[in-house]
Amino acid sequence: MEHSFVSFDKALDLLKHNHVVALPTETVYGLAGNAYCSTTLEEIYRLKKRPHHNPLIVHYESSGSMKRDILLCSKGQEIFEALGAGFWPGPLTLVVPKNPHSSLRSFPDSLGVRCPAHPLMRNLLKNLSFPLGAPSANPSGYLSPTRAHHVIEHLPGVPVLDGGPCHHGLESTIVDLRHPERPRLLRLGAIPFDDIYSFLWEKFSISLEILKPLSTEFQKSLEKKPPKSFFEGTLKNSDCHDFSQFSDEILLCPGLLLRHYEPRKPMRLLKGPTKSLPGEGLLSFGQPYEGFSCVFSLSDQGCLKEMAHRLFQGLHELDNNPSCTCLAVMPFPSEGLGSTLLERLQRGACGYDIKN
Numbered sequence: 001m002e003h004s005f006v007s008f009d010k011a012l013d014l015l016k017h018n019h020v021v022a023l024p025t026e027t028v029y030g031l032a033g034n035a036y037c038s039t040t041l042e043e044i045y046r047l048k049k050r051p052h053h054n055p056l057i058v059h060y061e062s063s064g065s066m067k068r069d070i071l072l073c074s075k076g077q078e079i080f081e082a083l084g085a086g087f088w089p090g091p092l093t094l095v096v097p098k099n100p101h102s103s104l105r106s107f108p109d110s111l112g113v114r115c116p117a118h119p120l121m122r123n124l125l126k127n128l129s130f131p132l133g134a135p136s137a138n139p140s141g142y143l144s145p146t147r148a149h150h151v152i153e154h155l156p157g158v159p160v161l162d163g164g165p166c167h168h169g170l171e172s173t174i175v176d177l178r179h180p181e182r183p184r185l186l187r188l189g190a191i192p193f194d195d196i197y198s199f200l201w202e203k204f205s206i207s208l209e210i211l212k213p214l215s216t217e218f219q220k221s222l223e224k225k226p227p228k229s230f231f232e233g234t235l236k237n238s239d240c241h242d243f244s245q246f247s248d249e250i251l252l253c254p255g256l257l258l259r260h261y262e263p264r265k266p267m268r269l270l271k272g273p274t275k276s277l278p279g280e281g282l283l284s285f286g287q288p289y290e291g292f293s294c295v296f297s298l299s300d301q302g303c304l305k306e307m308a309h310r311l312f313q314g315l316h317e318l319d320n321n322p323s324c325t326c327l328a329v330m331p332f333p334s335e336g337l338g339s340t341l342l343e344r345l346q347r348g349a350c351g352y353d354i355k356n
């Protein structure tokens with residue numbers, strides 16, 4: 001499938017002509033297209049089989065170029081600018097109110113916006129007259145892609161600009177600034193919670209609330225009763241009536257409604273050393289448990305940054321390894337980036353009923 005790789009110039013040309021291209025970012029690969037063009041966005045949803053109620057993040061070259069699409073009150077603007085200056089370009093997404101005059105028609109009343117740091121992505125954005133709508137470049141629900149070949153394997157035929165392995169290996173941290181006096185963390189990500197918490201506390205004396213991750217039970221129930229998809233070009237506030245069974249909290253971030261990050265093979269999160277199941281592969285760090293038929297070490301030293309960088313790579317490899325029939329994960333530390341890793345793994349394992 002070599003033919004799916006494209007050069008920088010080709011990627012730029014395709015994007016200018018409203019085609020979809022998979023691009024490297026510093027977090028994970030994104031499936032990108034002109035955010036102002038509804039048919040391009042439709043193609044992204046189709047390729048990913050993404051439920052239409054789940055909006056895409058919009059990527060800009062700079063916070064200045066977001067001005068025409070967003071609308072903030074003065075307090076919101078102050079916090080937005082400070083966070084932008086502190087963390088952009090980088091793995092932070094801010095959810096802010098959309099400017100009603102924005103040309104981003106296929107988006108709800110709020111936008112998730114970010115300035116990515118990857119030099120190829122930045123260079124593309126610099127040469128385009130529009131921002132790029134881009135979700136992670138994986139089929140909806142599956143593992144995120146941190147290398148170009150992950151995209152080639154799971155979204156065959158999609159042109160991919162290869163930028164090497166993604167630096168962070170985890171998606172951006174998402175902070176909701178719709179109510180600036182009460183910022184909320186919607187998704188744990190590559191920037192640890194504590195970093196944003198202390199930033200906001202030191203600069204504005206406001207604390208960052210954390211939106212509780214969905215319980216495993218709740219996630220399982222979604223499989224039986226998936227939320228209705230109602231995307232018709234625009235997500236309107238009134239459409240939220242379809243979600244009457246969900247609390248307002250959950251509706252803050254539609255992506256949390258979905259089961260996510262799941263390998264195809266069953267996966268269990270271990271609580272400690274245990275007997276392996278036949279054909280079970282182990283995702284390890286530090287000293288691996290004994291008795292597992294294949295082992296992927298995320299970091300021999302147990303360095304959290306290295307573990308994050310290699311997490312999806314390890315899951316992809318074990319998932320593709322024909323001699324491995326199911327996956328086990330050693331118990332992760334829960335501090336700092338560990339909480340993001342755990343959240344991804346818990347969501348990835350929640351669809352499977354394997355007892356420890």
Ligand code: TXA
Pocket residue numbers: 025027028029030031054055056057091093095108110111112134135136137170171172173174186252253254255256
């Ligand atoms: O690092 C990242 O964020 C990567 C790279 C490609 O930028 N993108 C990414 O996109 O992870 P995606 O679509 O896989 O996840 C975006 C999340 C979803 O959970 C979605 O619900 C949430 O962001 N989101 C996007 N726009 C939103 C909005 N207006 N309000 C609330 N949540 C939003």
Ligand code: MG
Pocket residue numbers: 135136144
């Ligand atoms: Mg994703």
